Amino acid sequence: MTTAKEIINSLPNRFKADKVDEDLDIIFHFEISGDNGGDFTVAIKNKECTVTEGLYDEAKCTVKAKDKVYADVELGKTNAQMAFMMGKVKVSNLNAMLKFADCFERLG
Secondary structure, three states: OOOOHHHHHHHHHEEOHHOOOOOOOEEEEEEEEEEOOOEEEEEEEOOOEEEEEOOOOOEEEEEEEEEHHHHHHHHOOOHHHHHHHHHOOOOHHHHHHHHOOOEEEEOO
16 A cells, blocks of 8 residues: 555545544545545544545535645655645644544554
């Protein structure tokens, strides 16, 4: 699993349902540019995670990045905080993103 698209599509398999609050109901949009990216809606509801291609419903948080940058952050090749501070990854709601990150097993 090395592309941004593959990594985003792996989220349901890495979802830590036992670590998620019962009432967590949240939608994230991922707008990943580049050949290995795309637009994705990630929804967490009823202790389940789903990934759908395209942008649906109203997101609590939108994440924008280039495919290589996103993949490198997920794989641990690039520091997430540095990528955010340098504007390589744009996040509309940092608190929601931090909560989101805790819901998944890390790749790198």
